[in-house]
Amino acid sequence: MTGEQDEGWLDGSWQTTQWEQLGVDPTRPSVARVYDAVLGGKDNFAVDRAVAARRLELIPDGGQGARLSRAFLARGVRHLARLGIRQFLDIGSGLPTAQNTHQVAQSVIPDARVVYVDHDPMVLSHARALLTDNPFTEAVLGDLRQPEVILGDPVVKDFLDWSRPIGLLLLGIVHHLADSDRPGRLVRTLLEQLPPGSCLLLSHFCDASSEARALEEAFQQMLGSGRMRGEQEIRAFFDGTELLEPGVVPVVAWHPEEEPPGAEGPEPRTPSTLLVFGGLGRVRP
Numbered sequence: 001m002t003g004e005q006d007e008g009w010l011d012g013s014w015q016t017t018q019w020e021q022l023g024v025d026p027t028r029p030s031v032a033r034v035y036d037a038v039l040g041g042k043d044n045f046a047v048d049r050a051v052a053a054r055r056l057e058l059i060p061d062g063g064q065g066a067r068l069s070r071a072f073l074a075r076g077v078r079h080l081a082r083l084g085i086r087q088f089l090d091i092g093s094g095l096p097t098a099q100n101t102h103q104v105a106q107s108v109i110p111d112a113r114v115v116y117v118d119h120d121p122m123v124l125s126h127a128r129a130l131l132t133d134n135p136f137t138e139a140v141l142g143d144l145r146q147p148e149v150i151l152g153d154p155v156v157k158d159f160l161d162w163s164r165p166i167g168l169l170l171l172g173i174v175h176h177l178a179d180s181d182r183p184g185r186l187v188r189t190l191l192e193q194l195p196p197g198s199c200l201l202l203s204h205f206c207d208a209s210s211e212a213r214a215l216e217e218a219f220q221q222m223l224g225s226g227r228m229r230g231e232q233e234i235r236a237f238f239d240g241t242e243l244l245e246p247g248v249v250p251v252v253a254w255h256p257e258e259e260p261p262g263a264e265g266p267e268p269r270t271p272s273t274l275l276v277f278g279g280l281g282r283v284r285p
């Protein structure tokens with residue numbers, strides 16, 4: 001996120017107690033802030049930058065892997081909007097940066113509706129600050145480990161029309177669930193409640209390189225989450241959907257022809273481009 005508020009929040013003038021009142025612990029790294037640091041953003045603390053630095057040491061790509069994930073988000077949302085999806089539930093939305101879901105969706109469908117959900121209170125504060133003048137976008141706190149609570153949230157229930165297709169976005173979040181959270185069951189709970197014609201756009205860390213496996217160890221130690229899963233395991237999250245072409249692939253290989261002209265075209269098989277796989281499935285009626 002850019003702008004005056006951003007500068008004000010992290011310019012050192014805030015005291016720990018003020019962060020604590022917001023529910024933010026500046027002494028422990030958070031997934032959203034580490035991701036922001038990898039992307040070169042300013043909404044992060046020293047603890048987050050330490051994790052980001054380790055990530056960039058293990059895969060020295062200058063953050064390209066994260067940028068490719070954001071580019072996948074933009075292509076995926078545009079693709080969904082062109083398929084006629086007019087409303088989105090974006091769980092694990094992250095700290096606002098350029099090309100957020102609502103900006104991409106509303107560039108195709110000006111009144112497309114978006115509800116952002118994240119469990120990080122800092123994400124919620126930033127999102128609300130960014131969204132004050134956007135009548136078609138809302139943000140709420142919610143934890144993917146409690147899908148029923150998300151589905152029962154009054155904003156999620158009332159702001160979206162549950163008789164019409166919804167684009168469910170689970171981008172860069174499911175790999176922060178441990179196996180003991182039974183992530184497949186959590187995703188299925190959400191899919192089962194989606195109206196016919198809805199779609200799931202999902203991206204996930206993949207264990208396809210030795211660098212990714214080393215990164216998993218570092219993330220687990222420093223961040224407490226970050227699970228690399230195999231291609232088959234990632235594909236299984238789409239069970240109950242019709243997986244659309246080209247299936248579950250490195251995000252860089254997912255409809256690269258839909259990238260705006262002039263966008264970066266990376267080497268197809270590097271640790272960076274193999275780090276995140278993604279796909280799009282249509283919920284079976």
Ligand SMILES: C[S@@+](CC[C@H](N)C(=O)[O-])C[C@H]1O[C@@H](n2cnc3c(N)ncnc32)[C@H](O)[C@@H]1O
Nearest residue numbers: 032035092093094118119120143144171172173
């Ligand atoms: C790596 S960021 C991805 C941001 C964005 N979706 C993207 O792909 O660019 C992951 C986000 O998921 C959120 N997150 C992680 N675990 C979560 C959970 N159990 N429930 C809700 N949000 C979660 C984090 O706070 C973070 O904002």
